[in-house]
Amino acid sequence: MESGDTDLHTLAGAYAMDAVADADRARFEQHLAGCGACREEIRGLREATARLATAAAVQPRPELRGQTLRAAAQIRQLPPAVHGDELMHGDELMHGDELMHGDEPMHGDVPMHVGEPMHGEGDTAAREAAREAAREIRPGAWTAGAWRMGRGGRNARGGRAGLLPRLALTAAGVLAALTVLLGVMMHGAQHQLDQAQRSTHAIAAVLNAADVTMLTAQVSTGGTATVVMSHRQRALVFTAAGLRALPAGRHYELWLTGPAGTRPAGRLPAVHAGMVGPMVVGGLAGGDRVGLTVQPAVGSRRPTAPMILLMDLGSQ
């Protein structure tokens, strides 16, 4: 933050207009975190760009209104950020932005509804909402760097497996491996901090459960999936490594399937260097298995592609 400061600061205009690539954005937000004057400048510039936006207003088709309102009713809202310290200031400045970063797997890089006629069924948003509602705990903020460090702990024990999972670790071992990962998450970029905290809490609840177990299994198209779970918490943490990168418009989708039926358990975040996760899945029911598919489009309530992973989760 010394020599590059002036140069970095000229990025304020581009940043306020989202005219920056991810790397530049990350660099600038780091800069912002330690520069009150810059935050103030961005605030003012964003008021100006907002006027550029409102000047472009058009009249939406009336039917969009009902669709959107119905969809909203099915979406669980985020709680307020409860923090009072300076640390979060950068985050507050860009309030809302945090949700738009790559760390939000729901709406990340993959274009939604690809190949689906938008107006055909009318309520793609509603279906998206349903998916969202089905996801009890949202996956958290994530960086590739953090992931690599977290992986190290697990990798020492990770193993082979066919489609059948293998009971791998003691509760203590799991905790040791993933505590590192939690710590790293907490030190992620500031705009991710809050989300990380919530996700971390959810993960901690699983890891600290008395009945925590860890399973690994091979993904048939390549890669290894790891599940840390607690039947008592009715929740699991899913991560994977070595996954094949997918073409645009396709994504990895998790499912829970068992006597309680087959339910979507969330779209995996974008694959970074072959790795994804951790993703917290709640609402486990007895006899559930975890499945993974490559889905061609968003919004399916049932898997429309073959399972490339199906893990038994053992008995309660």
Add this chain to the structure above:
Amino acid sequence: MPEGQEQNPLGQAQGPAAQRGRDPALAALLAHVARGDQRAFESVYEQTAGQVLGIVRRVVRDPAQSEEVMQEVLLEIWRTAARFDPEVGSATAWMMTLAHRRAVDRVRSEQRSAERELRVVSAQIAYDEVAEAVEASLDRERVRRCLTSLTELQRESVTLAYYGGYTYREVAELLGIAIGTVKTRMRDGLIRLRDCLGVE
């Protein structure tokens, strides 16, 4: 949150011309939305859906995709209303930032996926479209006027970046000027625009 003010959050002044005046009311509405008030969200929708769609369409172009993104943005507003902090900026700025960001994300992910070549868009065209579209109201007129107060390079840089959804590097390429120059023009242009519009 501006709690305890004597305003009915559902009975707002209408019309984009009252942009500045209605923002505190929008902020109050968002506070209600944050508590799950669906009627408040309806009001937010009515007041902002057109603005959201407007900027999204400007960036995304494709009408069907724009509508999708518009709905995503409104749902994001619903979902994250509790994270809006009036201390940090106006409600409109918060929502328009969400909208623009998501529009830009959409076009960039599409570009990546299709590995499309950069379309060479003439800056003049981009500006003409702005000028055409902003004549509808006083507000628009003012934005138009303020845009013309920028130098040509500032204006081209700002409109290509904001309405075109291009990164500053792409804008530099499009305009055939140095990256450092583009960054400076964007910042100077926005500052001038901010001062001209009288926003804080």
